[in-house]
């Protein structure tokens with residue numbers, strides 16, 4: 465899928481850079497343009513892609529400090545500038561535009577839905593989002609921001625692939641220490657998805673096509689991506705179990721949104737040396753994905769890749785009714801109520817100290 469990426473906010477910019485790097489290192493050439501947008505100048509400086517600073521008149525290049533309403537306002541005010549920077553980068557060959565953002569902060573959380581809406585208004589091709597959900601251990605503000613942003617983002621983007629920051633995080637390191645490795649994991653998995661259907665002309669009819677990715681995401685709403693790989697044998701017959709077990713692992717333990725298996729649609733991409741991919745294995749794996757997701761729309765295809773391993777990528781469309789989504793929305797709601805309660809207590813305390821009776825005591 466020939467893609468143009470726009471990273472919004474700090475996480476959005478870093479993940480976009482990682483994706484560009486991966487696509488370049490692998491020689492896929494699926495990413496045809498990239499831009500990072502932020503209200504914090506310091507977060508844009510280390511990036512190796514083109515950048516646009518927004519909200520300079522409001523926040524003077526210092527970021528919006530987690531205020532996602534302000535994030536939305538600065539993006540709205542400077543949308544013209546961002547769209548102008550994209551002019552010429554989004555050419556007719558692009559098959560999708562993808563907005564990438566961390567949903568827990570301010571600029572990405574508030575700005576990504578505004579930008580997705582604007583892009584959808586102007587461009588014909590689908591506008592997808594990659595939204596990064598805060599991990600369980602992140603504070604209430606992050607959860608509230610993400611809950612609020614997610615609702616708008618899902619409405620404005622044609623589909624939103626969610627990545628939970630707890631999902632691809634190695635144990636033993638803090639979330640922050642782990643950002644670089646999480647970003648690499650995101651880049652490897654989502655980068656492979658973008659590259660599915662690219663550079664594989666004439667390799668056989670079972671090869672996956674970009675239209676399969678687009679059709680899987682057509683139901684809109686929330687999407688998730690699973691990935692797993694294992695060493696493969698030279699003989700495809702020995703790889704029947706390799707294909708079925710990487711598929712199971714991709715969906716059950718390797719997904720970007722843990723516990724999201726019920727889906728409206730799915731796509732199973734098996735990557736590896738074509739002569740090693742067991743057709744029987746793929747058939748069984750696809751049936752299993754149908755049963756597990758409860759979807760009658762399970763597409764599939766191969767991704768020829770020169771590797772000693774076989775990998776499964778499972779893209780799920782329409783997972784918003786999954787246990788994980790319900791759990792997240794509940795967490796965001798509880799955090800919002802807790803924040804409101806604290807604010808009203810603060811107000812009461814303020815009132816108490818403004819009280820004449822107290823003043824007269826001093």
Ligand SMILES: Nc1nc2c(ncn2[C@@H]2O[C@H](COP(=O)(O)OP(=O)(O)OP(=O)(O)O)[C@@H](O)[C@H]2O)c(=O)[nH]1
Pocket residue numbers: 472473474475476478479502503504507527528529530531565566567568569570571572573596597598599602606629639643644646647
């Ligand atoms: N995966 C990943 N998540 C990140 C990274 N940096 C920050 N986050 C997450 O993103 C959320 C914060 O969003 P940021 O992108 O830092 O914030 P911002 O959009 O720049 O907004 P402001 O800083 O408020 O202007 C938190 O939930 C973090 O856990 C990163 O490099 N990788």
